[in-house]
Amino acid sequence: MFLGIGTFKTAEPAFLTLVHLSPHTLGANKNQKVAVKRMYTRRRKPTEANPDAWVINRLATADEHRKILMEANVLLWATSLFNFAFAFIHSFISRSSTPPPFEIPTIRFVQAGVALLYEQPSTLGGNKPGISRSYLVEERIEEPRKGFYKFINNGSAAVLPQRDASLQTLAEFLAFTQHIQFWKTKGMVYISDLQGSATLLTDPQIMTSPEIGDGIEIFGDGNVPSAFKAFPEEHVCNHFCEWFQLPALDG
Ligand SMILES: [Zn+2]
Structure with a gap:
């Protein structure tokens, strides 16, 4: 279930527990409530009932990574x-x-960080483990x-x-x-x-x-x-x- 869908990102509720708790910032407590944000584009998928219907289309790995880093940098500079x-x-x-x-x-x-998902070489076809997904993790606004x-x-x-x-x-x-x-x-x-x-x-x-x-x-x-x-x-x-x-x- 989404917390919200914006123009470029979706937001979903999640809980964050860092292996080493961070002393001051995001991740200071176990099971901290966070919002996980992902980039998306809208792909048109007309149906008979709704000719304007669309579905969420995720970005390719490298493009997603670049845009999530940009989002995190914008938040850092805004802060x-x-x-x-x-x-x-x-x-x-x-x-x-x-x-x-x-x-x-x-x-x-909000305090925020970037979470990266690495996948083993076999799934990506390369020699090294590579980044397969990039997420922006923010403290949840409640x-x-x-x-x-x-x-x-x-x-x-x-x-x-x-x-x-x-x-x-x-x-x-x-x-x-x-x-x-x-x-x-x-x-x-x-x-x-x-x-x-x-x-x-x-x-x-x-x-x-x-x-x-x-x-x-x-x-x-x-x-x-x-x-x-x-x-x-x-x-x-x-x-x-x-x-x-x-x-x-x-x-
Ligand atoms: Zn003024």
Whole structure:
């Protein structure tokens, strides 16, 4: 049973027990609840009842491996950029004469790792054991409200309407972190496709300026050049941006 099916990945529930428990991060406890993610493509399989029906088609070994490593790298860089925004927030508060008149949300990206399945040479036809499958393993998002929310898309900086005021404030806070990243990197990079629960985010995209990377996709398919260019115009400053005195973006 799937936890969810996204545009490029499926997510299934699983439990993780490492041979050597990891001291701080994913795998610190036995039987940790995780989500196992795999890449897929949709293969059309029309039926009489549903001419638009499709089935899940897994990728070839090498392609799957490359894409899973890219997904893991995007998550790693997103975590770093998100922490970078929080470093600015905490530094600004420590220098301010008054505390902010609002709470700073406790939210972060999921911890994750890559799991590889090796198969014996006989099944793969080579001399050495080779990687046959690649998976992205993430701590599982579970919270009492059982909610999974999309806060901001990757095609636009607009904050998406949320079902209640506290989620709306959280979405605005995330837009504010995008503004910090864009400003502090001098317009080079920010995190988009912000989604998850009210405390844990997953499946981000990293948006980079079309001027860097020489046309190479540094962070995968989700990097939308037109959205990056439109960011300064589409981002609407909110009460977080104002209290933290972020400079207006040149729209
Ligand atoms: Zn702003």
